[in-house]
Amino acid sequence: MQNYQEVVLSRIRPSPFNPRKSLDEKKLQELAASIREKGVLEPILLRPFDGTSMPMTDERSFEIVAGERRYRAMCRIAEENGGLDGHTIPAIVRELSDDEAFEVMTIENLCREDLTELEEARGFQMYLEKKGEDALPYLAEKTGINPRYIRRRTAVLKLPDYCLSAWEKGKIVYGHLEQLLRLSDDQEIERFFERINASPWNGPMTVQQLSAAIDHDTPDIKEAPFDIKAAGCPACQSNSTVQKKLFDIDARKALCLNRKCFKQHVNNHLLSTWKSRKTGTQGFRFDSDVSYSARNGFYGNRKPAPECKKCQLFVSLVNIYGKIGEKQLCIGDSKCFDKIGKAEKESGAGGSGKTGPRVSWHGSYFRDKFYQVKLFERMNSIDPDDERIDRLALYHLLRDDYTVLDQFIDRKGLAEQFGTHYARPEIVWRYVESLDRETIRNCIRELAILLAGNKENTESVRGLVAAHIGIELAKEFSMDEEYLQKKTRAELVSIGEKLQIFKDPKVEAYLFEKLLKKRGKYTSCKKSELVKLFLESGVDLTGKVPDEILGESERTDGAAGAAVGLES
Structure with a gap:
């Protein structure tokens, strides 16, 4: 009533x-x-x-x-x-x-x-919490929104409030949230969240940059020293190959997104096998858990004293895969370490009585300083067409972007030669040094293609590169299903009206014959029907470009053509 x-x-x-x-x-x-x-x-x-x-x-x-x-x-x-x-x-x-x-x-x-996007997600969540998950198909039908879209939007609400607040304020976008959702540990989520806006010069990380950063800091499951099947890794939700089905990621390798869990499995494995390592130490620590200031090393001719070997803080440092980085190290009080070292020196113990350099870092520091000065001087005198310039350019293209290096390794089938995506600079250099000039030039060309599409470029830079090689956004862009699905019903109606898509005879015929609507009554369509109208009617969408796609520079340059803007 x-x-x-x-x-x-x-x-x-x-x-x-x-x-x-x-x-x-x-x-x-x-x-x-x-x-x-x-x-x-x-x-x-x-x-x-x-x-x-x-x-x-x-x-x-x-x-x-x-x-x-x-x-x-x-x-x-x-x-x-x-x-x-x-x-x-x-x-x-x-x-x-x-x-x-x-x-x-x-x-x-x-x-x-x-x-707002957050209000929409909370609206979905409120409805499903009250009506139950079984009500999802009904909610999708009534709103004209894809069920998968609804699931993905409600999933990000599991993230900490500071992430959702940043989303609401426009400091990060939904794609950032999906990448953070891949992580299982709250400390890891906070660490990567802070990195998004950490740079005061380059602006916030793109979603692709965040995805690459997470992958780079993530253990490779194939490198695990423990039994991955017994640990349940192949089907784990933190396995990147499993996540590929849930998130918008390009998972070429099986990476573990739960670093804490991976580390615990490595720890348990090392505890059961440590005695067989014969390091002479009392145990091990992960290098990520020991700051550089807490590391007292036995360098030069200094050897561990008898009392050191009995101390529980006389350990080996291992990486995330359990591989030994420093075989013997003291992580105890530096005063104790220095006192024992002084006593050893005064007593003449420790072999011949000779000691190493007074300051261990002087040698490497001044050697590197020499290289920096001489490299600058010498390279300024090398002809630009010299093969060595091409070789150095290829090396730095590979080493300066770990995402590109990973893709290059996969394309060339070099995984066995390079090992994991933590390939050492020396390995990369030896590979580049072995190539002839023609191969080097071909590799640089391949990398230029990879960098144009996948490099940590902003969208505007990619646009400049596209224009440079003759790509015309205003003439060649075509709306696809992904773009249309991200629009609301009202936005789709606005796009269709202003780009005159609804006046196309093919669209009018599809509306009447397939969707069984009255002629011209496209406003009665649900969102899902509007998407079909755009994609399945046979209308040519090439060159029909919304203003938000063209961007301000394209519009002011007169490149808009048939494009008309959306209302804010």
Whole structure:
């Protein structure tokens, strides 16, 4: 049962179940200005409210089911003109139960285009928590939104609040959240989150850069010293090859995204096999757990004293794969280490009595300083066409971008020669040094292609490269399913109207014959039907480009052609 009424504003309250938690101040002001000029053109939807949080009067109170923005804008106008009691708003009053009101409110809001991404995700979550996971197909049908999209959006709500807050403020995008969701450890999530906006010069990391950074810092499962099948690695949700089905990642290798779990398995394996290593130490520590300032090394002719060998802090350092980096090391108090060393020196113990350099780092530091100066001088005198320049260029192209190096290794079938994606610089150099000039030139060409598409470039730089080789965005771009699925229903209608897609005879025929809609009534289509209309009607989408794709520079250069912008 429902009826139309003019309801006094003071008798209305917003619903606590509305997924919209914030209102755009500018748009609210624009709506209020429109109402002042034209009035409220569409009644809001109310239901009688008998709760205890609003005092009852002789007249009934009401709760908003749909139309909170219109209500808020009308309240502003009323407050400027004597208060809420003297002003009404047109409304449809409908008797609805809590469940019915919740359903109408949630579906209505999720179909609107002005929800923030976080509000949309929380709206999905609220609906599924109340109705159950079995209600997902119904929710997808009613909103015209792909079920997989809904699942992926609600999944990121598991991340810490600081991640969601940054998403809401526009500091990161949804793709960043999906990459962070791959991680299982809270400390790892926080570490990579902080890296996204860590650079004050280069701006925030792109989603691709974050994905590459996570992969680079992630253990290769094939390099594990423990039994990966017994540990359950092949089917684990933290295995990148398993995640490939869930996230937008290019998983060429089986990497473990749960570094803490991987490390624990390595630790258990080492505990059971350590005695066979015959290091002479009391145990091991992971190099990531010991700061450089806490490492007291036995360099030069200094050997561990008898009392050192008995100390529990006389250990070996191992990497994440359990491989020994430093065989013997003291991680105890440096005063104790220095005191024992001084006593050894004074007593003449430790072999011939000779000691190593007083300061262990002087040799490597000044050797490297010499190389830096001489390399600069010598290379300035080498002809640009010299083969050595090409060789050095190839080496640095490979070494300076671990993502490109990984792809190059895969393309060339060099995995066995290079080992893991932690390939040492010396291995890369020896490989480059072995190539003839023609091969070097071909490799540089391949890398240029990889770098143009996959390098940690910004989208704008890739656009400049594309223009350089003759790619014309305004003439060659074509909307695909991925792009269309990311648009709301209202955005699809706007795109179709402004690019005149709906006027194409093929589109009109498909609308009438396949979708069984009245001619020209594309506004009655659900989102899923609009996507089909774009992709399956046979209309040529090439060169029909929304302004958001062209970007400001393309538009001002007059390259827009058939492109028309979307309303903000």
